[in-house]
Amino acid sequence: MSRPDSQSAAWFDRARAVTPGGVNSPVRAFAAVGGTPRFMASGRGAWLTDVDGNEYVDLVCSWGPMLLGHAHPEVLAAVGEAVARGTSYGTPTATEVELAEEIVARTPIERVRLVSSGTEATMSAIRLARGFTGRDVVVKFAGCYHGHVDSLLASAGSGLATFGVSTTPGVPESSAAQTIVLPYNDRAAVEAAFAEHGDRIACLITEASPGNMGVVPPAPGFNAFLAETCRRHGALFVSDEVMTGFRVSRSGQWGRDGAIEGWTPDLMTFGKVMGGGFPAAAFGGRADVMAMLSPEGPVYQAGTLAGNPIATTAGLATLRLATDEVYARVDDVARTISEAATKALAAAGVPHVLQAAGNMFSIFFTEAAEVPDYATAAGQDVEAFKAFFHAMLDRGVYLPPSAFEAWFCSAAHDDRAVQQVLDALPAAAEAAGGTR
């Protein structure tokens, strides 16, 4: 029952002739699941339509940004008006200020700087942390992705305080060597790394609730422990909320732990939802740290299109529309779909673990009882996921084309869209079971 894909295949051929791998971001190439990547022609609400005319319920939502669904009429109207006034001035604008105010109002940060991508946000936050502390070493967790920043592409070495080995050619060893990679959710590893290298550590950066190895939530109190450990050692705690920010609650993951437990990160990074589907991202934090940033202070950072009027208009419109009702709806959709998925897989006898951070969730095809870290996530049965993915795709559900990604819903996932997902799940679960 495969759907037609000849137009996508033709575009993929043309793409590969002019672009490495035929895509502008690797996961889009379907390398992890095989088959033809679908070239999308349009999106509306919960739905994507590809160039062959197939419709899909979208559970990727542009990897997070489309909290309100595609082509939200009020966001489109705001963007249309902004475009008609011109697309970029290279000067300050009122919209940038309003977006910054909205971000500050929803989070514990005091000052914010707008940039154009999540990668730029984390790169700049790291530079600022190094400039502020006068130290070089960065601590990160295996399986946490913070964009393609040289020093943050270092991966695990498992075990204590392993100095990172770069996982991609092109990253100088000297850069990776400034990075300590630790297993996620492992307090003892964090203690040991800080005991040995504490006076050289500029910052610890973590996904506030990791979604880039699949969803691996922090154990209760883990982020508070990280904040406290950093404080004790004079290092900055950088909470990367590019994925979770303004998605898992109006105040992101911080709204689900820090706001309740009473701690704040020194720096935070944002992207995705706050750009409303346009390239906008941000980093921000304590006023005294942010004051180190040019032109107020000596740490340089800049951007021709930073705070672009169209991107900030889309982001501002999105955040203003992201009300408590919107979050309640997204939470509800995520709960319904994730519970149905785990039920279908259980009925088909497929070993799996469902993990969620609010409305962000993923399913690990594994015999493990839980997935607390990257080493466990990496042990999953990717063949089962592949079969599951393609069975869902054939039934009009577009899942992330990798077993190591979060599933994303939107407030536009209405009952018809949710039902299409629920209807597809039993057969997909059987397909996953068939690979065993």
Ligand SMILES: Cc1ncc(COP(=O)(O)O)c(C=O)c1O
């Ligand atoms: C947690 C996190 N940080 C940073 C990034 C990088 O953002 P961008 O892809 O906009 O450069 C991502 C992207 O997925 C992310 O999930």
